[in-house]
Amino acid sequence: MLRINKGIFRAYDIRGIVDEDFDEAWVRELGRACGAFFIRRGATRALLGHDCRASSPGYQQVMAQGLAATGLDVLCLGQVSTPVFYFAARHLGFDAGVMITASHNPSEYNGFKVWSGRSTIHGDDVLAIHDLMAAGDFPTGSGMVSVHDILPTYAEDLLSRVTLARPVRVVVDGGNGSSGDLTADILEAAGAEVVRLYCTPDGSFPNHHPDPVVEANMEDLKAAVVEFGADFGVGLDGDGDRIGAVDETGRLMYGDQLLAIYARDLLRELPGAGVVADVKCSHLLFRDVEAHGGTAEMCVTGHSIVKDRMIETGAAIGGEMSGHMFFFHGYHGFDDATFGALKLAGIVSRAERPLSAFLADWPTVFNTPEIRMDCPEAIKFEVVARAQAHFKARYDVIDMDGARVEFGDGWGLVRASNTQGALVLRFEAESADRLKEIRAIMEPPIRGWIAELGG
Numbered sequence: 162m163l164r165i166n167k168g169i170f171r172a173y174d175i176r177g178i179v180d181e182d183f184d185e186a187w188v189r190e191l192g193r194a195c196g197a198f199f200i201r202r203g204a205t206r207a208l209l210g211h212d213c214r215a216s217s218p219g220y221q222q223v224m225a226q227g228l229a230a231t232g233l234d235v236l237c238l239g240q241v242s243t244p245v246f247y248f249a250a251r252h253l254g255f256d257a258g259v260m261i262t263a264s265h266n267p268s269e270y271n272g273f274k275v276w277s278g279r280s281t282i283h284g285d286d287v288l289a290i291h292d293l294m295a296a297g298d299f300p301t302g303s304g305m306v307s308v309h310d311i312l313p314t315y316a317e318d319l320l321s322r323v324t325l326a327r328p329v330r331v332v333v334d335g336g337n338g339s340s341g342d343l344t345a346d347i348l349e350a351a352g353a354e355v356v357r358l359y360c361t362p363d364g365s366f367p368n369h370h371p372d373p374v375v376e377a378n379m380e381d382l383k384a385a386v387v388e389f390g391a392d393f394g395v396g397l398d399g400d401g402d403r404i405g406a407v408d409e410t411g412r413l414m415y416g417d418q419l420l421a422i423y424a425r426d427l428l429r430e431l432p433g434a435g436v437v438a439d440v441k442c443s444h445l446l447f448r449d450v451e452a453h454g455g456t457a458e459m460c461v462t463g464h465s466i467v468k469d470r471m472i473e474t475g476a477a478i479g480g481e482m483s484g485h486m487f488f489f490h491g492y493h494g495f496d497d498a499t500f501g502a503l504k505l506a507g508i509v510s511r512a513e514r515p516l517s518a519f520l521a522d523w524p525t526v527f528n529t530p531e532i533r534m535d536c537p538e539a540i541k542f543e544v545v546a547r548a549q550a551h552f553k554a555r556y557d558v559i560d561m562d563g564a565r566v567e568f569g570d571g572w573g574l575v576r577a578s579n580t581q582g583a584l585v586l587r588f589e590a591e592s593a594d595r596l597k598e599i600r601a602i603m604e605p606p607i608r609g610w611i612a613e614l615g616g
Contacts, residue, residue: 163186163187163190163294163297165187165291165294165295166182167291168538169182169183169272170287170288170290170291171287171579171580172283172284172287172463172579172580173274173281173283173287173463173464173465173466173579173580174272174273174274174275174281174287174580175191175272175273175275175287175290176263176264176266176270176271176272176273176580177270177271177272178269178270179214179216179269179270179271183271185219185220185222185223186223188220188223188224188227189223189224189226189227190227190294190297191224191227191273191290191294192223192224192225192226192227192228192230192231192259193227193228193230193231193294193299194227194290194291194293194294194299195207195224195227195228195257195259195273195275195290196227196228196229196230196231196232196233196299196300197231197293197298197299197300198275198277198286198289198290198293199228199231199233199257199277200231200232200233200300202256202257202277202278203256204233204256204257204277205233205234206233206234206235206236206255206257206304207228207233207234207235207236207255207257207258207259208235208236208238208246208249208250208253208255208257208258208259208276209221209224209225209228209235209236209237209238209258209259209260209261210237210238210239210240210241210243210245210246210249210258210259210260210261211238211239211240211241211260211261211262212240212241212242212243212260212261212262212263212338212339212364212399212400213240213337213338213339213362213363213364213399214262214263214268214270214271214364215268215364215365216271217240217261217262217271217364218240220261220271221237221239221261224259224261224273225237225306226306228259228304229302229303229304229305229306230299230301230302230303230304231299231300231301231302231304232300232301232302232303232304233257233302233304234304234305234306234307235304235305235306235307236253236255236307236308236309237306237307237308237309238308238309238310238311239308239310240339240362241311241312241339242338242339242340242343242400242401242402242498242499243260243262243264243274243339243400243401243402244340244401244402244495244496244497244498244499244500245311245312245315245340245343245401246258246260246276247260247276247402247493247495247496247497248311248315248318248493248495248497249309249311249315250276251493251494251495252311252314252315252318253309253311255276256276256277256278256279257276257277258275258276259273259274259275259276260273260274260276260400261273262274262339262399262400263399263400264398264399264400264402264403264580265370265371265372265398265399265400265403266399266580267366267370268364268365268366275287275290279472280465280468280469280472280495281464281465281468282465283463283465283466283469312343316343316346316347316350319347319499319500319503320347320350320351320503322491322492322500322503323351323500323503323504323506323507324351324507325351325352325353325506325507325510326507326510326511327510328352328353328354328510329353329354329392329393329506329509329510330353330354330355330356330389330390330391330392331348331353331354331355331356331391331392331393331394331395331502331506332355332356332358332382332385332386332389332391332393332394332395332407333345333348333355333356333357333358333360333394333395333397333502334358334359334360334373334379334381334382334385334394334395334396334397335357335358335359335360335361335362335397336359336366336368336369336370336371336372336373336378336396336397336398336399337359337360337361337362337363337364337365337366337367337368337371338362338366338371338397338398338399338400338401339362339399339400339401340397340400340401340498340499341357341359341360341361341362341397342357342360342361342362343401343499344360344395344397344401344498344499344502344503345357345360347499347503348502348503348506351503351506351507353506356385356389356391358381358382358385359381366399368381369381371397371398371399372398372399372403373395373396373397373398373403373404373405373484374396374403374405374413374415374416374482374483374484374530374531375530376413376530378396379396379405379407379413382394382396382405382407383407383411383412383413384411386407386408386409386411387409387410387411390409391409392409392509392515392516393406393407393408393409393505393506393509393516394406394407395407395498395501395502395505397498397499397502398484398498401497401498401499402464402485402495402496402497402498403483403484403485403496403498404419404484404486404498404501404502405484406419406505406516408515408516408517409515409516409517410515410517412517414516415443415482415528415530416442416480416481416482416483416484416485416486417438417441417442417443417445417446417480417482418443418446418520419480419484419486419501419505420436420438420442420446420478420479420480420486421445421446421449421450421520422505422508422516422519422520423478423480423486423488423501423504423505423508424436424449424450424453424455424478425449425453425519426504426508427455427477427478427490428450428453428454428455431477431490432454432455433454433455433456434455434456434476434477434478434490435455435456435457435458435471435474435475435476435477436450436455436456436457436458436476436477436478436479437457437458437460437467437470437471437474437476437478437479437480437487438450438457438458438459438460438479438480438481439459439460439461439462439463439467439480439481439482439483439562440459440460440461440462440559440561440562440563440565440574440576441462441481441482441483441531441574441576441585441587442459442480442481442482443526443528443589444572444589445523445524445526447459449520449523458470458474458476459559459561460479460561461561461562462481462483462562462576462579462585463579464481464485464487464496467479467480467481467485467487468487468494468495468496471487471489471494472494476489477489477490478490482531482587483531484498486498486501488500488501488504524591526589526590526591527589527590527591527592527593527595527596528587528588528589528590528596529586529587529588529589529596529600530587531585531586531587532585532586532587532588533578533581533583533584533585533586534583534584534585534586534607534608534611535582535583536577536582536583536584536611537582537615538582539615540611540614540615541577541578541582541583541584542577543610543614544577544584544607544610544611544614545563545564545575545576545577545584547610548563548564548575548603548606548607548610549563549564551606552564552566552603556568562576563575563576563577563585564576566603568590568595568599570590570591570592570595571588571589571590571591571595571596571599572588572589572590572599573586573587573588573589573599573600573602573603574586574587574588575603575607584607584611586603586604586607588600588603
């Protein structure tokens with residue numbers, strides 16, 4: 162009997178440890194469950210792509226078999242970044258498909274992002290696939306499996322959308338993921354001079370963890386930007402849907418700062434446009450959008466959730482602290498680090514000042530990056546519930562996604578990670594001392610609840 166770990170069916174995708182949570186036989190059955198899910202929604206064909214992890218090509222093969230066994234015709238893209246998969250779904254008109262990737266997780270992981278309708282599914286829809294798989298009652302058929310190279314069309318599309326006003330020098334740290342060489346090639350085709358760093362795909366991620374918003378992973382990129390006198394640098398995550406940026410001084414920029422730069426550029430062209438940002442972003446971002454004539458909205462964290470909210474509101478651009486940047490105006494409406502890198506190159510090429518000066522008018526604040534606090538899956542949501550109740554009794558709290566506690570002269574956030582056994586925390590204040598005080602107010606009780614509940 163097939164063993165199914167329900168815990169790997171997460172908020173935005175299905176993600177677990179290779180040969181522990183699933184093997185190829187398991188993935189074939191997942192393909193049949195996805196096929197049943199797609200057929201119930203009226204699909205007749207499905208798209209498949211995979212990242213550069215060692216297990217991914219084999220998983221694509223058996224996933225295609227499972228989908229075809231339900232009667233769906235299957236088109237395989239081979240090794241691509243997640244944004245290339247998204248592009249193919251939009252360009253080729255697919256309303257069903259699976260991208261095989263564990264994104265920025267370590268090499269022993271793999272996973273599955275499921276596309277249905279207009280975007281990737283989340284929440285109850287992910288659990289519905291678990292239920293279909295557990296029931297094992299699948300439609301039967303004999304769909305056709307074929308292959309297609311979408312990369313030339315993708316590159317042509319991106320290059321038609323951005324023109325550089327002058328040559329810029331960019332360092333690209335691909336993190337040995339699936340989008341490094343692709344991003345560097347497209348930047349060079351646009352006229353940029355590119356210094357490549359760890360751009361060769363290697364699913365063992367031999368140089369650093371492929372998460373570009375963690376400072377420790379970007380040290381080589383920061384040094385290379387300064388060494389080569391680059392205008393900026395970009396870091397990419399394992400499947401290419403998240404971007405980190407480093408200015409010409411070697412300073413890593415947070416996701417909310419990068420979104421502000423994209424939003425300012427957009428609002429010059431499209432006054433009044435909507436901008437959606439997740440609950441982890443600085444209050445300075447929301448204030449900046451409004452100051453430049455836009456409409457800012459705070460949203461629950463999660464790439465699928467943000468995309469859905471942008472579709473609902475008609476927002477033109479969006480982003481998350483984690484580096485997901487969503488381009489709806491002038492693009493296809495999904496998170497794409499390669500397009501983000503090209504877009505940033507275009508913005509920098511038109512500017513008369515360096516990237517480090519773009520937000521010089523922001524007041525000085527003191528903040529932390531995302532802090533991940535280990536917390537077992539079984540208790541993390543209970544810890545967040547306790548935090549909400551505790552802090553609501555004492556402060557103003559935004560509780561759309563965990564607890565964002567407002568202190569007047571700063572704020573702190575605690576929420577449950579939807580991809581790991583961890584809590585995500587972030588803090589911001591108007592002075593370094595106040596930042597320490599806010600952390601001292603929030604962190605000890607959170608650690609206490611973890612210990613009390615058995616973490």
